[in-house]
Amino acid sequence: MKNYTNDNTARRYIAHVSIFGTTQIHLRNPYIIAWWSAAFPGFGHLLLSKYLRGFVLFIWEVVINLQSNINVAMIHSFQGDIDMAKESLNTRWLLIYIPVYIFAIWDSYRTTVDLNKIYLLAERENHTFNSFSMGAMEINYLDKRNPTMSIIWSLFMPGLGQLYIHRIIVAFFIVTWTVVFFYYSHLLEAISLLFLGEIQKATNVLNPEWLLFFPSLYGFATYDAYINTVENNKLAEKEQKNFLEKTYQNPEFYIEKGKK
Template sequence: MNNFRNPFRNRRYKALVSPIGTTQLHLRKPLVIAAWSVAFPGFGHLLLNKYLRGYALIIWEMFINQTIHLNLAMVCSFNGQFQAARNLIDPKYMAMYIPVYFFAIWDSYRTTVDLNRIYLLAQRENAPYSTFSMGGLEINYLDRRKPWLAAIWSMGIPSVGQLYLHRIVFAAFVLIYTIIIVDQSNLLLAIHYLILGDISSSSAVLDPQWLLYFPSLYFFSIYDSTVNAIENNKLFEDDLRQYLQQYYQPAGKFVIPGSKVK
């Protein structure tokens, strides 16, 4: 159940509010999106709300990385064990990894440029969109969110910041991803030993192959929730401004921002 039905077919819309989340267009920096794809293929696409493509790239990255033991080879390289790193890598699957990796970077950059252009056109067209959506399982609506609070929740555990922004499916994916990584890497057990002061046991239980997934996921979750909270607030303010102009601003009269309206 939405609070909006459009009798016309507009070419472009700035946002979509559905029971499972809010999807919106806004300006992004292509180099930043590409950098997140460098950190982990698929993250750049998730920032663009290209969820299916992002999920596919993330699943592919984890599958191929586990197959060729890339993270473990990186750890060996960092420690100067170059021969051990070469022995770990499977050249057959490595040849499959490289093209997809560079495709993720290129495609996220290209898509960002395209979506920025589409956003500018949608902004000019200014087509109306729903701001309230009610379903059998969830209710979603535009509201003001606190970016710092979204970041704090994401610091606690990745995915909670996304839940705060009502991005249900995305939050579920990140949560499942986090649980798998934390469980397989023994991260919590290592932290437990570290708190007890047993540094050797803490290092021994860690699985570096799985552990190296966590930093990119952790900081991505914080960045994503913060940026989307900011853009969500901009969308809310834009909708509120248009509503007040339509129903409360006299026709032909321009209200100066900050002035009192009689």
Template sequence: MIQVEIKKPRRRVADVSILGTTQLHLRNPYVIAWWSATVPGFGHLLLSKYLRGYVLILWEMIINTQAKINLSMVYAFTGRFEMSKDALDLRWMLLYAPVYIFAIYDSYRTTVDLNKTYILAEREKAEYTTFKIGPLEINYLDKRTPWVSVIWSFLMPGMGQLYIHRIATAFYVLSVWILICYQSHVLEAIHYTLMGDFTKATTVAKAEWLLFMPSIYFFAIYDAYTNTVENNKLFDKEQAQFLKSRYQMQNAKKMLKEMRG
């Protein structure tokens, strides 16, 4: 008797856990590399390489502030070039460049590889969990509105990720945002601005920390929107695959029997 070995799929396009939904999908390598250029680690978060992304973002904030890179950029943007050169700390600056370039290169290379892996995984059509329940959380595939993610991210970075159940990324982005707001004194500057005390507002604000804000703010919006769209696609794809496997063959067999009968 010949035994047929059933091979397990080598790749899956998605994984649903209590911390979030991780999936493979096609991405533009240049877009990912660009986000890594804005802040090292952002590109890796978009690729769902969370540990590497978290470490690189933390590294960027520590080395950047120690090397006074943002402060030097502020001086350069305002035409104070001598102060820009004097502000830089070369001991930390020389540590910054290699990792910065690596983050861009690695995110681009990884995107190309994951795109290939996604195509192979799509051909295998391996099943994946769509519902996960644990003592602390419940996660499941469903459809959500992308623009709602944008609105929540607009109000507070990290809330859009929380809306689509990207728990770890949501709290990490939120923590980074709170740290930047505190260190930059941006809320105090806004308060003094509303009171009409513009001199006090410009004095209290820390420009080197303020430069981090646009990147993290718009990244949170972009990440929440794109992942909401891709999660909706994943939901539709899984639903179609389930209906085909459950009903299509049965209907075909029934129709054949009716034709023969």
């Protein structure tokens, strides 16, 4: 059930509210999106709500990264052992990693520029969109939420910030991969040993190849939750403003800009 059914009379829409989340177009910095794609292919597209493309690029990054030993080479390079870093790389996988990595950055930048143009046109058209959706499994609606809470929950566990703002698809994806990274990196086991004062054992039990995925994952989950909370708040205000204008404002009332 929705409080508005799309009749497809508009060329462009700003937002769509479904039981799986709120998808919207808003102005973004193309360089920021490209940077997230550089940090981890797929993240830039997930920020743009292009989920299928983002999931494919994310999984590609994990699989090809592990097969080509890129994280292992990074660890050796951090330690100043450049020769060992070169030897650890698997060029059979590395050479197919590079084109897709560059594509992820380029495509996310290009898409952001296009979506910014589409947003300006959709904003000018200002067509109605639904703000409430209820189904057998979920209820979603536009309201204002606290961006700080999105950050806090994301820092506790990546994906919880997305659940807080009802980005179900991204939340499920992030939580699933967070569990995978925790399991194969042995991070929680190392933390338990650290609490017991077993520093050497905690260090030895870690799998650094999987551990290096965490900075990007935590950073993205926090940033995505915060930005989307802020933008959802703006969208809720806009929808409320449009409703009040159409329902209560005299249609003949208008303000001439530049005049007092």
